[in-house]
Amino acid sequence: MSLVDLSKHIALGVDIGGTNTKFGLVNHRGQILEKGSIKTDNYVEVQDFIEAFYERVQPLLEKYSQEKYIDGIGVGAPNGNYYRGTIENPPNLKWKGVVPFSEMITQRFGISCKLTNDANAAALGEMMFGAARGMRDFIMITLGTGIGSGIVCNGQLVYGYDGFAGELGHTIVKPGGRKHYSTGSEGSLEAYASATGISVTAKKFRAEFPESMLNEYPEEQINAKTVHQCALKGDPIAIEVFRYTGQKLGEALANFVMFSSPEAILLFGGVIQAGDFLLKPTRFHMERNLLPIFRGRVKLVFSELDEANAAILGASALVWENKS
Amino acid sequence: MSLVDLSKHIALGVDIGGTNTKFGLVNHRGQILEKGSIKTDNYVEVQDFIEAFYERVQPLLEKYSQEKYIDGIGVGAPNGNYYRGTIENPPNLKWKGVVPFSEMITQRFGISCKLTNDANAAALGEMMFGAARGMRDFIMITLGTGIGSGIVCNGQLVYGYDGFAGELGHTIVKPGGRKHYSTGSEGSLEAYASATGISVTAKKFRAEFPESMLNEYPEEQINAKTVHQCALKGDPIAIEVFRYTGQKLGEALANFVMFSSPEAILLFGGVIQAGDFLLKPTRFHMERNLLPIFRGRVKLVFSELDEANAAILGASALVWENKS
Numbered sequence: 333m334s335l336v337d338l339s340k341h342i343a344l345g346v347d348i349g350g351t352n353t354k355f356g357l358v359n360h361r362g363q364i365l366e367k368g369s370i371k372t373d374n375y376v377e378v379q380d381f382i383e384a385f386y387e388r389v390q391p392l393l394e395k396y397s398q399e400k401y402i403d404g405i406g407v408g409a410p411n412g413n414y415y416r417g418t419i420e421n422p423p424n425l426k427w428k429g430v431v432p433f434s435e436m437i438t439q440r441f442g443i444s445c446k447l448t449n450d451a452n453a454a455a456l457g458e459m460m461f462g463a464a465r466g467m468r469d470f471i472m473i474t475l476g477t478g479i480g481s482g483i484v485c486n487g488q489l490v491y492g493y494d495g496f497a498g499e500l501g502h503t504i505v506k507p508g509g510r511k512h513y514s515t516g517s518e519g520s521l522e523a524y525a526s527a528t529g530i531s532v533t534a535k536k537f538r539a540e541f542p543e544s545m546l547n548e549y550p551e552e553q554i555n556a557k558t559v560h561q562c563a564l565k566g567d568p569i570a571i572e573v574f575r576y577t578g579q580k581l582g583e584a585l586a587n588f589v590m591f592s593s594p595e596a597i598l599l600f601g602g603v604i605q606a607g608d609f610l611l612k613p614t615r616f617h618m619e620r621n622l623l624p625i626f627r628g629r630v631k632l633v634f635s636e637l638d639e640a641n642a643a644i645l646g647a648s649a650l651v652w653e654n655k656s
Numbered sequence: 657m658s659l660v661d662l663s664k665h666i667a668l669g670v671d672i673g674g675t676n677t678k679f680g681l682v683n684h685r686g687q688i689l690e691k692g693s694i695k696t697d698n699y700v701e702v703q704d705f706i707e708a709f710y711e712r713v714q715p716l717l718e719k720y721s722q723e724k725y726i727d728g729i730g731v732g733a734p735n736g737n738y739y740r741g742t743i744e745n746p747p748n749l750k751w752k753g754v755v756p757f758s759e760m761i762t763q764r765f766g767i768s769c770k771l772t773n774d775a776n777a778a779a780l781g782e783m784m785f786g787a788a789r790g791m792r793d794f795i796m797i798t799l800g801t802g803i804g805s806g807i808v809c810n811g812q813l814v815y816g817y818d819g820f821a822g823e824l825g826h827t828i829v830k831p832g833g834r835k836h837y838s839t840g841s842e843g844s845l846e847a848y849a850s851a852t853g854i855s856v857t858a859k860k861f862r863a864e865f866p867e868s869m870l871n872e873y874p875e876e877q878i879n880a881k882t883v884h885q886c887a888l889k890g891d892p893i894a895i896e897v898f899r900y901t902g903q904k905l906g907e908a909l910a911n912f913v914m915f916s917s918p919e920a921i922l923l924f925g926g927v928i929q930a931g932d933f934l935l936k937p938t939r940f941h942m943e944r945n946l947l948p949i950f951r952g953r954v955k956l957v958f959s960e961l962d963e964a965n966a967a968i969l970g971a972s973a974l975v976w977e978n979k980s
Contacts, residue, residue: 483915492809583831591824592916
């Protein structure tokens with residue numbers, strides 16, 4: 333054990349989302365000492381955002397600086413680039429172009445800042461505080477409106493040559509398949525297994541099967557949640573929506589396993605509320621597509637982190653990450 | 657620069673194949689000072705192989721031990737496991753079960769031995785002596801009778817949790833597609849883009865197009881080489897065989913890029929003799945399936961290493977690999 337008193341060290345974790353930016357002061361145990369949020373979309377100019385953020389957070393930092401060391405600021409952001417500390421052409425933020433966010437934060441606060449994309453931050457959070465504690469090789473998949481992913485090999489996040497590794501949602505699971513609503517690619521995992529993809533599948537299936545309970549909802553209410561409700565009531569078409577989704581997801585996961593041979597794949601995000609309706613077919617189709625040497629060896633589990641805090645914890649973990 | 661005289665340090669690189677085992681004494685510049693081979697398949701028992709190998713190699717080691725330091729022995733072997741130093745159920749060797757090969761070599765020679773699978777060794781060879789010098793993120797794909805792969809992230813080979821990472825030949829590129837002749841999986845990359853896969857495609861295409869030059873050969877002579885010869889003569893069906901192969905390969909490569917964002921993908925092995933007939937469609941379909949942020953950024957190149965020596969160089973590089 334080190335003689336350094338880790339309990340005195342804290343980090344500021346920041347999760348930048350299209351609507352809200354959440355932040356928290358986190359200690360080495362993953363306890364959030366303080367947290368708060370400001371509206372991201374109130375600020376068309378990133379400079380104004382930084383200023384408002386500083387005014388909101390600086391008093392907190394001063395309060396804790398009496399008795400704690402603030403080791404740094406970690407930021408998870410859409411299209412965040414670890415190497416450059418930039419947020420690059422984020423589709424769901426008002427800030428355009430390449431924003432040197434990390435540098436701006438460091439200059440304003442006088443504290444070093446590390447930045448990565450939100451999915452990578454989530455993976456770090458799992459490694460430091462969640463279901464991946466002690467693991468050196470795992471893959472984290474976030475199934476939300478889109479699909480994000482963070483890949484850890486040899487105990488390190490895989491950033492790749494240019495810092496954009498881990499775009500697993502955009503891998504093609506069915507060549508020539510369903511067109512992605514924004515990228516235009518055909519047959520990507522995100523087009524099937526994101527919440528958005530699930531609602532596309534559900535709308536298609538309910539049109540084919542008029543007897544499905546899914547037809548009791550108006551079009552705009554067909555989403556992963558309502559499909560789950562119908563599945564719970566025993567609607568076979570709703571159950572089939574998750575089975576189909578799980579097949580596509582499981583086939584993709586098998587390919588990921590044969591790439592990096594992880595100890596575990598962690599699933600995270602709103603879609604996992606579907607529980608076994610999704611998990612069972614996913615596992616079946618993953619195993620089915622694996623080489624025998626991989627079968628039965630890879631844990632497929634849900635995240636242990638509370639979704640409301642995970643992004644903050646993950647961003648703070650970035651401050652303490654070992655990067656060779 | 658270190659004061660250590662690297663020119664005095666050598667390693668024994670060993671490439672175990674189903675028929676022949678090749679070995680060489682290699683220096684830090686990738687020069688092979690001595691090389692030779694013994695018949696692998698003469699030895700049903702691995703103990704007998706080790707003994708014959710020792711008798712053949714030990715005199716060489718003694719000759720060089722006067723003026724050089726022998727840093728270790730590196731072995732590339734089918735189904736080689738880096739963590740355990742074992743060769744596990746190799747399909748094309750006579751030795752069955754789990755062979756503690758590295759330990760046996762160390763005991764017999766009194767020299768430390770590292771072992772990995774042949775494709776990983778090839779990737780290390782490229783990183784130390786070939787086209788991937790100085791790269792920290794790349795993927796090496798060997799297109800031979802089968803498809804092997806070695807993945808380097810953050811300057812380290814990706815072995816994964818159990819040492820079997822990098823089975824990219826077995827990733828599924830077309831769900832429900834062509835059945836693999838040995839694994840039984842459906843639609844794997846190896847079923848399409850290996851030399852074996854190319855001959856399957858060629859036989860199928862020539863049956864559909866009686867006018868193809870491919871029909872001038874007897875069935876057993878249809879292989880990647882004869883398809884290449886027909887392509888060179890302008891046979892559109894032979895050219896289409898490579899285009900189809902390149903499409904499947906390119907689609908797979910796009911997924912690999914979105915996984916680990918490599919600086920380069922290196923292609924190696926007999927199939928690359930097809931040159932641009934294969935490379936051009938491969939590149940086209942890789943780019944087509946990439947997210948825009950990756951397009952035009954990943955080098956797709958052929959290996960620079962002489963195929964006859966690459967395996968020996970790669971195995972020797974294992975001795976000098978930095979592994980955190």
